[in-house]
Amino acid sequence: MQSELIEAVAQLTVAPLSVSPQMPHNSQFKLGAVVNTEQFQSQTPPDQYAAYSYADNFDLSLLPEDAGIPTTVYQYNAPQIKIESAWDCSSVGDIQEQLAPVAAASNSSSHQLIPPPPAYPHSAYPSPQSSPQQSDFASFAYGKYNGSYDCLSSPCPSLDASSIKQELHILPPSPPESNCETPSPRSACSDSSSIKAEPLDVDVENYIDLNSLLQQPAAEAKPSHQLLRECLEDTTFQKKHNLKPLALESFIGGLAEVRGDFEPVISLALEHAKREADAICAELQISQDPNAWTSAQVHAWLRSTLAQFKLPPALNLELQFSEDGAALALLSEEEFTRRLPESGSTLHAQLEIWKMAYADQLGTNHNHAIQSAQPAPAMWPTLDYAAATTTTTTTTTSLNHEDSEDEDEMEVSVTPATVTATATATGTATGTPSKRSTGARSGGGSHIHLWQFLKELLAAPQVNGTAIRWIDRSKGIFKIEDSVRVAKLWGRRKNRPAMNYDKLSRSIRQYYKKGIMKKTERSQRLVYQFCQPYHQ
DNA sequence: TAACAGGATTTCC
DNA sequence: GGAAATCCTGTTA
Numbered sequence: 294m295q296s297e298l299i300e301a302v303a304q305l306t307v308a309p310l311s312v313s314p315q316m317p318h319n320s321q322f323k324l325g326a327v328v329n330t331e332q333f334q335s336q337t338p339p340d341q342y343a344a345y346s347y348a349d350n351f352d353l354s355l356l357p358e359d360a361g362i363p364t365t366v367y368q369y370n371a372p373q374i375k376i377e378s379a380w381d382c383s384s385v386g387d388i389q390e391q392l393a394p395v396a397a398a399s400n401s402s403s404h405q406l407i408p409p410p411p412a413y414p415h416s417a418y419p420s421p422q423s424s425p426q427q428s429d430f431a432s433f434a435y436g437k438y439n440g441s442y443d444c445l446s447s448p449c450p451s452l453d454a455s456s457i458k459q460e461l462h463i464l465p466p467s468p469p470e471s472n473c474e475t476p477s478p479r480s481a482c483s484d485s486s487s488i489k490a491e492p493l494d495v496d497v498e499n500y501i502d503l504n505s506l507l508q509q510p511a512a513e514a515k516p517s518h519q520l521l522r523e524c525l526e527d528t529t530f531q532k533k534h535n536l537k538p539l540a541l542e543s544f545i546g547g548l549a550e551v552r553g554d555f556e557p558v559i560s561l562a563l564e565h566a567k568r569e570a571d572a573i574c575a576e577l578q579i580s581q582d583p584n585a586w587t588s589a590q591v592h593a594w595l596r597s598t599l600a601q602f603k604l605p606p607a608l609n610l611e612l613q614f615s616e617d618g619a620a621l622a623l624l625s626e627e628e629f630t631r632r633l634p635e636s637g638s639t640l641h642a643q644l645e646i647w648k649m650a651y652a653d654q655l656g657t658n659h660n661h662a663i664q665s666a667q668p669a670p671a672m673w674p675t676l677d678y679a680a681a682t683t684t685t686t687t688t689t690t691s692l693n694h695e696d697s698e699d700e701d702e703m704e705v706s707v708t709p710a711t712v713t714a715t716a717t718a719t720g721t722a723t724g725t726p727s728k729r730s731t732g733a734r735s736g737g738g739s740h741i742h743l744w745q746f747l748k749e750l751l752a753a754p755q756v757n758g759t760a761i762r763w764i765d766r767s768k769g770i771f772k773i774e775d776s777v778r779v780a781k782l783w784g785r786r787k788n789r790p791a792m793n794y795d796k797l798s799r800s801i802r803q804y805y806k807k808g809i810m811k812k813t814e815r816s817q818r819l820v821y822q823f824c825q826p827y828h829q
Numbered sequence: 830t831a832a833c834a835g836g837a838t839t840t841c842c
Numbered sequence: 843g844g845a846a847a848t849c850c851t852g853t854t855a
Contacts, residue, residue: 742845742846743845743846787846787847789846789847791847791848792847795848795849796846796847796848796849797847799846799847799848799849800845800846800847803845803846807845818855
C-alpha cells in the first residue's frame with residue numbers, strides 16, 4: 294500500500310498528464326485529494342469505503358466531504374472538477390504488473406491505481422519565460438527519455454525505486470521566501486536509499502524503503518486501498534498542523550499554491566498537449582483555437598479524436614454536431630454524452646484539454662495579444678481556467694455562489710487585454726483607465742499597471758484564489774492572502790526580481806492619492822478596495 | 830514581526 | 843513627465 298501511494302505521488306511527477314490514444318476512454322476518475330506519506334502508519338479502520346469501489350473508476354470525490362485529507366500542500370478550495378482521462382493501458386499494465394502482489398491481495402473491488410491527471414493549465418498568470426526549475430526539469434526529461442518529449446506521452450515509468458527517487462528529487466524546492474506552508478516534496482527526500490516521509494511531523498521520521506516495498510509479499514499488502522482510505526479518513530494530522538485538505542482539482546485550475554513544486558511537470562504536460570494539438574492542427578488544417586473552427590472543422594476534429602482514441606465512429610456526426618467551434622465549446626459534458634454515449638465524455642475531456650492548451654498559449658503570448666488590442670471576440674470564450682473548470686464542474690457539482698462569481702469573472706478579465714478593455718468600458722472618471730487602456734502601453738509585459746495586474750490575478754480565482762481574492766467584488770474589495778506571492782508575481786511580470794510586498798504596497802498606497810484604490814472603511818490588513826471606475 | 834503610512838529619490842519608459 | 847521602484851523612518855496591530 295505504501296508503494297501504491299508513493300507510486301501515485303510519483304506518477305504526478307513523471308506522467309505527462311496527457312490523454313493517450315491507447316487509454317481506455319472509460320477510465321474515468323475524479324480527483325478530490327492528494328495525500329502525502331504522513332499517515333501511512335494509521336490503524337486499521339473498517340473498510341467503509343468499499344461501497345465506493347468500481348471496476349475501473351476510483352472516485353475520490355465520492356469520499357465523504359468531511360473526510361480529512363492529510364496534506365502538507367497548500368490548500369485551495371476549488372470547485373469539484375471532473376476529469377475525464379484516458380490513460381495508457383500498457384502503462385497501467387506495467388504498473389499493475391509491478392504491483393501484482395498488491396493487486397493479488399485486493400478484494401473484489403479491484404481498484405486501479407490513481408492515475409495522473411491529464412494535462413492541466415499551469416497558470417493563468419502567464420510567465421513569459423520558463424523558470425530555471427522548468428529548464429532543469431526539461432533538461433532532465435530530455436536526457437532521461439532520449440531527448441524526446443514524446444517519450445513522455447505515456448505514463449510509462451519504470452517503477453523501480455531509484456526512478457521514483459529520481460523523480461522526487463527533480464522537484465524544485467518551495468520558494469524559501471514564500472508564505473506557502475508547503476514543504477517541497479524534495480524536502481521529503483533524504484538520502485539515496487530512502488524517502489523521508491513528512492518532515493513536518495514532530496517525533497517520528499518515517500523512512501520508506503522503496504525497494505523493500507516493491508518486493509513486499511502480497512500477504513503484507515493491505516487490500517483494496519484500505520490504508521489510503523484510512524489516510525483520507527483520518528483528520529488528526531491536519532488538525533494537529535492546522536492544515537486544510539487539498540482538493541486535487543487545484544492541480545487543474547487552482548494550481549497556484551503547488552505550482553512551485555509541480556511547475557515543471559505541469560509545464561511539460563502543457564507542452565505535450567500543445568505539441569499534440571499542433572500536430573493534429575497541421576494534419577487537419579484547423580486552428581489551434583477551437584473557437585475558430587467551422588462546423589466542418591468541428592466534424593474533422595471529432596472524427597480525428599474518435600480515431601485517435603479508438604472510439605467507435607459516430608454515425609451522422611454532421612447531424613449530431615451541427616455547431617461550429619464556438620458553440621461546441623459551450624456544450625456540457627452531458628450534452629456530449631447524450632449525443633455520443635460511448636465517446637462523448639472523452640471528446641468533451643479532450644476538447645477541454647485543447648482549450649486549456651490554447652489558453653495557455655494565449656497566456657504565454659499574451660503580450661502579443663495585448664498589442665493587437667483585440668477585444669474579447671478574439672479570445673476563447675472560456676479561455677481562462679475558471680471557465681474551463683466551471684465547464685467541467687457543472688457535471689459533478691451543483692453550482693454555488695462561488696461558481697456564479699467565477700462566471701462573472703469570466704466576463705470581466707483574464708488577460709490584461711480584457712482588463713483594460715473593461716476599464717475602458719467603465720468610463721473615465723479620472724481619465725486614467727481609458728488612457729492606459731489604449732494600445733500596447735497597457736496590459737502585458739512590463740507596462741502593465743499594478744492595479745491592472747491585481748485585477749488580472751483576481752480574475753482567475755481558480756489559479757490565484759489563494760494569493761489574492763475578492764472579498765466583495767461588487768464593491769471592489771479584495772484581500773491579498775499571500776503577500777509574498779503576489780509581490781513575487783508582480784516582480785516577475787515587471788521583471789523586478791527584488792520586488793517585495795513592501796514595495797508593492799507602497800505602489801498601492803500611491804493609488805490612494807490617485808483615486809485608483811483605497812483602504813476599506815474598516816481598515817483591515819491586506820484588504821484594499823478599488824475605487825470607481827476601476828473595480829468594474 | 831508584518832503590515833501600514835508616507836516622504837524623498839531614482840529608474841524606466 | 844508619469845508610473846513605478848526603491849529606500850527610508852516611523853507607527854500600528
